[in-house]
Amino acid sequence: MEKILKTFFDNAQVEISKNIRFEDTDLYDYLLKFYGAAPIFSENGFIKVVETKDSYILSENIFYDNYPSEDCRFISIEGLQINSSLIQNCDIGLNLSRNGFAIVPVKNEALLASLKMMSSLKYTEAEHIVSNEPFGTIKFNDEIWKKAIFTPSQILEKIFYDGILDAFNQTISFSDILKSLDIFDLNILEWRRGLSMDAHNGVDYKSFVNMISYNTEKCSKSRTLKMGHFEWEEITKEAIKSSxxxxxxxxxxxxxxxxxxxxxxxxxxxxxxFNPRFFHQVSEFNSDGSLYVCTANKSFKSITEKFHFKW
Known part of the structure; x- marks a missing residue:
């Protein structure tokens, strides 16, 4: 098997000889096992295939188009509904592709103000220590990627849910691939002093892009979110193999x-x-009061419906 997986995710692209069949590479094997359906060549997709004289360049085509003027074809996953692969290159997409994250200004301040008004489910002190969980959380369904269920009293929560979805869609509208993502979910977290979350890459959710938002009005000081990359290949491949x-x-x-x-x-x-190379880590919260966080995810329904997810 031709090993191109690490180079592809480390560099957002890889070049292979025309003598190599894509089906004989570990990138093909990874996509097949991780998404539960076969990678296929298609008119539209999330990997761009550019032909040179002696080789093919496989380039990630979700956040940034490295070859905007080149004739090409694409690699997708069987069953995905993607009508266009156009990307309007921008700094947000470049940062997402190269560094794994992008910081984006909030346009609707009132939307985030409502975070601190919602009541959350409380965990015990023992659970915080054992499971490294937030102090409280709001989940609108027992399973991720399932339709949100709102009680009659959760009017504020529904307005917030719809508002985050709209803000998310506007923020990623530079990429037609990201605009094709057709399933969405979120949860709301309350953090208090002494709590943190270890470095994680979040690939278990099978999401393609996440958006994290905050309300820091009820704490005396904020905290940091660390972002970076790690030696991901073997640990990620083993996780996928064993589920x-x-x-x-x-x-x-x-x-x-x-x-x-x-x-x-x-x-x-x-x-x-999408890229398993990147991690983010929640530093310990050392402040009086509460920090409120919303984590939102987007993916393809045809992928997520193949798997069973629990929070």
Whole structure:
């Protein structure tokens, strides 16, 4: 089997000889096992295939188009509904592709203000210590990627849910691939002093892009979100093979921190969750009061419906 998987995700592209069949590469094998359906050549897709005299260049075509003027074909996953592969190259997409994250200003301040008004389910102190969980959470269904269920009293929650979806869609509208993502989910977290979350890459959700938003108005100071990359290949391949992603919940494999962002109400953090190379880590919250966080995910329904997810 031709090994091109690591080079592709480390560089967002890889060049292979015309003598090599894509079906005989470990990238093909990874996509097949991870998404539960065969990669196919298609008129539209999330990997662009550019032909040179002696080779093919396979380039990630979700966040940034490295070859915008080249004639090409695409690689997709069987069953995905993608009508266009056009990308309007921009700094947000470039940062997502190269660094795994992008910081984006919030346009609707009132939307994030409502985070602190929602009541959350409370965990016990013992559970915080054992499971490294937030103090409380709101989940609108027992399973991720299922339709949100709102009680009659959750009017504010529904307005917030719809508002985040709209803001998410506007933020990723530069890419027709991202606009094709047709399933969405979110949860709301409350953090209090002493709580943190280890480095993780989030590939277990099978999402393509995440958006994290915050409200810091009820705490005396904020905290940082660390973002970077790590030696991902073997640990990720083993997780996919065993369908056990626990080792990707606490990553400690030559972690390289690219940025430490002090979270704030007026900025979203977009995360490239397609590329398993990238991690993000929630630093310990050392403040009085509460920090409120919303994590939102987008993917393809034809992929997520093949798997069973639990929060």
């Amino acid at each position: 056990n992603y626990e080792n990707l919940m606490s990553i400690d494999s030559s972690n390289v921190v690219l940025a430490e962002h002090e979270v704030e109400t007026m900025s979203f953090v977009l995360v490239n969750s």
